[in-house]
Amino acid sequence: MSNKTKKGDVLLEIKGLKIQGFSDEKWHDIVKGVDLKLHRGEVLGLIGESGAGKSTLGLAAMGYTQPGCRITGGEILFDGSDLAQLSESEKRGLWGNRMTYVAQSAAASFNPAHRLLDQTTASTIRAKIMPRAEAHSDAKTLYGALNLPDPDHIGDRYPHQVSGGQLQRVMTAMAMSPRPDLIVFDEPTTALDVTTQVEVLSSMRAIVEEFNTAAIYITHDLAVVAQMADVIKVLRYGEEVEESSTRVMLSDPKEAYTKSLWSVRALEKPIQKPSDTLLSLKGIDASYGTVKVLHQVDIEVPRGSTVAVVGESGSGKSTTARVITGLLPQLAGSIEFNGEALPKKLSERSKDQKRRIQMIYQMADTAMNPRQTVRDIIGRPLEFYLDMRGEKKEARIVELLEMIELDASFLARLPGELSGGQKQRICIARALAAEPEFVICDEVTSALDQIVREGILKLLLRLQDELGLTYLFITHDISTVKAIADQVVVMNQGEVVEQGLKTDVFQPPHPEYTNLLLSSVPEMDPDWLTNLTRHRLETAGNAV
Amino acid sequence: MHPIIAIILNRLVLGIVTLFMVSLIIFISIQMLPGDFAEAILARAATEETVAALRKELGLDRHPVLLYFDWITALMSGDLGNSYTGRGVIGADESRAVFDLVAPRLKNTLFLASFAAIIAVPLSLFLGITTALYRNSAYDRIMNMSTLTTISFPEFFIAYILILFLTSLFPIFPSLANVDADTEFFERLYWSALPALTLTLVILAHMMRMTRAAIINLLASPYIQMARLSGATPRELILKHALPNAWAPIVTVITLNLANLVVGVVVVEVVFVYPGIGQLMVDAVASRDIPVVQSCALIFAMTYILLNLLADIIGIVTNPRLLHPK
Incomplete structure (x- = not known):
């Protein structure tokens, strides 16, 4: 480029x-x-x-x-x-004619009521750049150039009938259809999985270059x-x-x-030696209704370490977390925590069992009650699990705030008065309030900017060091894994593909899926995509 | 089988189940009415013996469960039964079939309802779309204010205001809508113009505001911004991009109002002396003419169920996710 x-x-x-x-x-x-x-x-x-x-x-x-x-x-x-x-x-005469737009969320930016081909060509036909039939056949050519499957017929579908990555490419075809200047x-x-992102990026780049x-x-x-x-x-x-x-x-x-x-x-955590096992999942099957989403999942989590679970959307990462917390009782298999079996259902677990496993969520916004102050949010687990009241509770809340690098001035604030990073810190404090041994972090940094993300990751690492916490860190982002993990579990379509020490998993040889996942993570090298595309073409060519 | 057909069949079955429940509720509530036909008709002549004799003749002395099953089985073979009126004295039977009483009245009511709907539905859609297009303009405000005004007044008040202006001050339309079976179509239109106009004014605001709100709500969607950035005109944005996705809520409100046109028009019928089914039912309740009351109530229930079914079907058919599953 x-x-x-x-x-x-x-x-x-x-x-x-x-x-x-x-x-x-x-x-x-x-x-x-x-x-x-x-x-x-x-x-x-x-x-x-x-x-x-x-x-x-x-x-x-x-x-x-x-x-x-x-x-x-x-x-x-x-x-x-x-x-x-x-x-x-x-x-309006310029829009959809000499300048076009490709939006972040293709799923939300296509009108659900119309077929893709009509939406792709609407502005071209309106601006009288091509007659209808020509615009349609041109759009099909563009679909092909963007590597969409079945380019002649995919346009007959409705937006909900194709995947996110395909929609994003259809939107690129739509932007290209009137042959704009800009x-x-x-x-x-941003909303795509890494392996999808690579394909969309190279399609987009090729077509921008072509025209x-x-x-x-x-x-x-x-x-x-x-x-x-x-x-x-x-x-x-x-x-x-x-x-x-x-x-x-x-x-x-x-x-x-x-x-x-x-x-x-560049943030990278030195690997911790594995110690005794804190949590182990054996042969877990789980399903939503009739759809089976986890197949024979085995995961070992050593005490005091961080196990990162990586995979794309739909790989079963978050479902695994729901099974561990008891929100989704498993169909088969067992969970051992501290050497004793955990009951499947949340309602069958003791208060102490619940206290020891805490969770932090991706969207700090929706994980907190917007009408409760920071004092109430952090104070609640103190009361519930540890029976703290009055001054003792207040002092502990301030202590927790200081642990997450905030101070007593935040006590009376509502979540709406906090920045994204501060919100996630409050969620961390809330989890810590229960004095857990094991914390599940479900994509906790995905919604944050890079610099804020670094701050949260450093905080989590420090807390682990000071409190001897064990983390299960769910993420789709490989650089986050490098930053925080000791062990890595790679999941795909509800199965564990590979697990082991971070250094081992990231070293070749990889199982095929790990290879695809790792090689799809963009690198800071301007030639990365070019080289990768060439490499994949060659390997595909050799395979044939 | 296309999944839509399955959904529609499912709704139909649910509709029939609902109808059975409603028939039960109707029957029980009528059993709970104080007094019965025998007492009402015999009035002062109601001695214990005469009342008992008349009851026996009508079969009212049997157990309510038996009465219910008789009614339901007759209904299923299409028989609405015989009216009690016309049985002035014991022995003499000049009663008419309920069907013959209800049918012409129902026809009149459906005529008036269709008349009002044919004016009100397109008008409210037009007003809803245009006020959404020119939202917050003077036009939008005036339309909202005036439709809100008409919905805020009771029906009889609007009816009398219309009579005052369109009959007394400017004699254009008649104030009585006393049509009968022989009235010709255009004459019928003329006679029932004022009640139809009254009903239109009563239901307009609800439908128009829902149309406006549903469209404006969708204008905030990312695909509307996308369409704008593709050069779509404001008119295209509303007609092509917002409206097709707004049908479900709009149709729900429209059918609710249409049901109201059939079921809730008794006040307007009384004001204009229009021989509709609402008046028939009120009279029948007064005289404890139970077969007529039951039939009217069931017809009302059926109207609601059918129109809601229609709303569901339109909601499904206009939703591409259901119409074109993955």
Whole structure:
């Protein structure tokens, strides 16, 4: 990508753009004077944490502001005309014609009531770029170019009838159908599993290259943007941190903030020697209704260590956690905890058995009652399990807050008044309040930005060290596994594919699925995707 | 078999079960009415002997469980039974079949209901869609305010206001809708214009506001933003992108209102002296004419069940997830 030569003249130039958003009864600055230049055929990566204003900026590049936002200054020059000054109907003439958009959640961004082919070609036909029949046959060609299965007929389906990764590719075909000058990709692979992400990324990259389309690629994932972009711009708090070509940015970032983004991925926990077994699952089968989701799952968790369970969505990771906590009684198999068998059902377990196993969830938002203060949230397990009241309880809550690097000033706050990272810390404190031996962390850092994620992981590691905790860490993110795990369990379709020490699992040779999973994790090397695609093609060729 | 057919059959069976439950409830509530036909009709002449004799003749002296099964078995063979009225004195039987009493009245009621529905449903859809399109405009506010005003007044009040304006001040329509079986179609329309208009005003607001709310609710979905960014016009956004996904809630409210047109119009019938089924039932309750009351109640129940079934089916058919399963 980065050595592409067909760069043209300036297509889009944004000068001093300022955007405000309305919330909590007042206007806030979201984008605070950003400049941006995009040439024809160039791919610009916009990267930053949530709240950096990258999506707002990407949409503004199309002259679009979300409801509740307004442009308060600056120019958006697209091919010479200032989009900030155009009327809605003038911009409508450009949208779906000269500029198109690929949204984050394809499942939510397709209209459930219409067939894919009609949605793919609607704007092309409306803008009279091609007649209907030609647009349809062109769309089928695009489906093929994007490696969609059965390109001639997949368009006859409805959005709910195809998978997330396929939908994301159909949306790329939809964006490409009118042959636009500019495509804005807004976190298009964030919601996908890694193995799917690789396929979607290479399809998208190939087609953008084929038609020499300019693109803005918005993501929070550095490794992904390294594959897609010629130039990377780092944003923070609505301002530019720095911009340079992809290779320079990766090898030699200038600003401290950029360097901190890069360094998160370097976190790696030294492996702990396995000790006696705290928890063991033997031959667990489980099902939801008639659908069997776990098949003969055996997992050993040594005391004081971290066992990471990795796998894609639908692999049975979270179901395993539900079985351990007793929320979903298993059909067959046994669970031993501290050498004694745990009853299947939650209602048959003693209070003490429940206390020893605690859980932390992915969405801290929905895991806390929004009407309860931090004091109530952390105080509840203290009362319930340990029968603490009054001053003793209050003192313990403050102690717990200090353990998670917060302080007594948070006691009276509601979850809505906390940041994402703080919310997850409160959830950790709530789990610790019960003085557990074993904590299940279900994708606890997936919804967090990289820097916040690093903070939470470090906190978890420190707590493990101080309190001798044992973790079962469920994640789909391999860099998180490297950061925190001693042992790794790889799951696929309800079965354990491989388990052992982190160093052993990550060393080849791998079972086939582990290999696919590991090789699909994007690396910070701009040539990674190119090499991987070539390698996979060759292996496939050899196999035939 | 297509899964939709299975769902519809399932709903049908449930509808029949519901109907049986309702028939039981109707029967029990009527048993609990104070007094019976024999006492009501004999009035002052009701001595113990005469009452007992009339009861015996009507079969009312038997056990209620037997009475229920008689009624149900007759019903299943399509026989609504005979009315009690016309049996002035013991021995003389000038009673008519319930069917002959109910059928013309039901026809009238269905005519009025269809008349009102044909005006109200398209009008409320049109108003709902346009107010969603121009939401928060002066047009939207005026429409919301006026429909809310009409729904806030009792039916008889609207009826009398209409009579005041359209009969007394500007004599356009007649104030009495006294149609009979021989009235011709267009004349019938003319005579029943005011009651239909009254009913329209009463049910308009509910349907229109639901349409508006369902569409506006969907306008916040990501696929609407996506459609906007693909260059769709506001009209396309609403008609092509929001409306097809809004049918289920809209249809539920429409059918509820249609059921109300059949079942809940007795006040309007009284004001305009319209010979509908509501009046028939009220009269029958007063005279304890139990076969008629039971038949009317059952017809009302059936109307609700059928219309709800229709709403369910439309809700299913407009949901691509059910219509085109994976």
